[in-house]
Amino acid sequence: MTGLSRRTFMAATGVGLVAPGIVTAAAAAGPNPRVEEVVGRSGVRAYLLREPSTPFISVRFVFADAGAAQDPPEKAGLANMASGLLDEGAGPYDSGSFRAALEDNAIRLSFDADRDGFSGRLETLNENRDLAVELLMLALTEPRFEEEAVERIRAQILTELRRRESDPNDRAGLAWFREAFGAHPYARAVRGTPETVAAITREDLVELTRTRLARGNLHVGVAGDITPGELADLLDAAFGSLPEAPQLPPVPATTLQRAGVVVEPLPVPQSVVVFGHEGIDRHDPDFYAAYVANYILGGGGFSSRLTEEIREKRGLVYGVYSYLMDLVHCPLWMGGLATSNENVKTAIGLVARECRRMAEGDVGEKDVADAKTYLIGSFPLRFTSNDSVARMLVTMSVQKLGRDYLERRNAYIEALTPEDVRRVCARLFSRDILIAVAGQPEGLEPTRAG
Known part of the structure; x- marks a missing residue:
């Protein structure tokens, strides 16, 4: 889950040592970066940069135009709340067993939302890849949104919102966007307010996954030890059962209001x-x-x-x-x-x-x-x-x-x-x-x- 984030610029001037599981700088940004485009049978596309030296992969994905700007004004914070709940139980796994499956197999799975997009991240060793892909697929297509998990995550968000009321960094950022964009969705806080977060229902969360997460607005980037053929199968297994197209009203272009x-x-x-x-x-x-x-x-x-x-x-x-x-x-x-x-x-x-x-x-x-x-x-x-x-x-794909x-x-x-x-x-x-x-x-x- 996220809110206003600051993009920083790296200050280092030399190339560091290459650790296990790391793609070398030369492979990523050399004269022949070897970026491949892979397409699954489901039509899902991904950019791939292979690094076969360590049996490990990282997957980043973004559902474009599915972020907080799509939240209804009275339910601001919906995308943020959903991002904190997709890994809290899905399919046959309740919240505890889902988290245990991730932790016991060294799988990292998380979701996030900003103003424009709804995104996710998966990291796994190849020996656990099938399970990792299954858990990702279930999180996207069969999230349980059980009452205990919903209320626990809601309480965490409300506590964080209360803390941020006295945080000058947050207050300045929120004020800037509110004044800059007026009635436009960009003016609203990604995390929402205590009132809007309290109003979010399980039905709202289910509707978000049904209407915003689809193959048609999906962008994927993958790096690590995986062949194009294996990645095509992964794309179909993880994302192939999503709806073909999202159901998203257009967000209007805007200018600064003041x-x-x-x-x-x-x-x-x-x-x-x-x-x-x-x-x-x-x-x-x-x-x-x-x-x-x-x-x-x-x-x-x-x-x-x-x-x-x-x-x-x-x-x-x-x-x-x-x-x-x-x-x-x-x-x-x-x-x-x-x-x-x-x-x-x-x-x-x-x-x-x-x-x-x-x-x-x-x-x-x-x-x-x-x-x-x-x-x-x-x-x-x-x-x-x-x-x-x-x-x-994935940024290259989205942009x-x-x-x-x-x-x-x-x-x-x-x-x-x-x-x-x-x-x-x-x-x-x-x-x-x-x-x-x-x-x-x-x-x-x-x-x-x-």
Whole structure:
């Protein structure tokens, strides 16, 4: 189960040792990545990267457009609650025996939900693969949703929601999305509220699995010791009995509803700030230039401008970051920081100033060259395990990047010129920013624009 998550950028610069069960960086991101597309008799497709050295596989899958944006407003948190219940008993297994079957056989099975998708993860040794696939199939097609499990998971969610009411990170994030999207489903909390979670019934959970989980919106990525023929059989066994097509109303495209500053009063000595505006779509020709621009501004860890100006020069924060967020119906540029209440206004002003500098073209050739060197050189570090490879493969499928994306990706970045990045900075960073603050910021008044 999940809520608002922050995408982070890896700061390591070298390739680590290869542990058992790990796909090598060279295999994943070398000149011939060997990604294969496998299709089962049921029509289910998967991207596969084979690593036969260890008898172990990782499977990642996503049901696109089946996430929290599909939850009815009065049942917000439904997808999140379902993700916590699918492995709490299915078919002939009650909750205890299902969990025992996973743990006794070293099988890892979990589910998750975000705004756009409903996802899952399976990891197993080959000797237990048949059982693992059976448990996955049962979880997706015959979940029991027994009263004890439903009420136990509901209680856990309600406890977590109560805890998060005093968490400035959560409060700032929720406020940002609420103000940014108004009546759009993206405005609602992925975890829901105490009132909406209390309203969810067993029938709602059954309806979710019946209407949202189907072969037609399924994307799969697999890494490890499995042949294409074996994977085709796995796809049919795990997913072949799902409905052919989901029954999903369309989620409308949207834009940010406002800019300005919103304050969530919270009695804490340090405020949390979430900021952002509309980003650039993953398939926009300017995406890679925006990716490099964001690295320079706030995605590069200690080498970023925001860190240099706000942390290193002035000591106002321990960390500040920004990133591109790939929401399907409204891509975003987002960021965040935390600082003492008396420094919030100054820190926010510095974020706005650095955005203006970027928008006005203050980006040098060395800035761009250094960013390109890091983003190309660090790419193999995303492939440190079978699971990280499977996660990349399923992302490639969901975002329709193509089976050869791993071969093409670095060339897109290498081809960028400083002029490309400056042009896109003017497009990306000239937009008005929406800022949400949770805490007791001194001298900062709520404002409204847009």
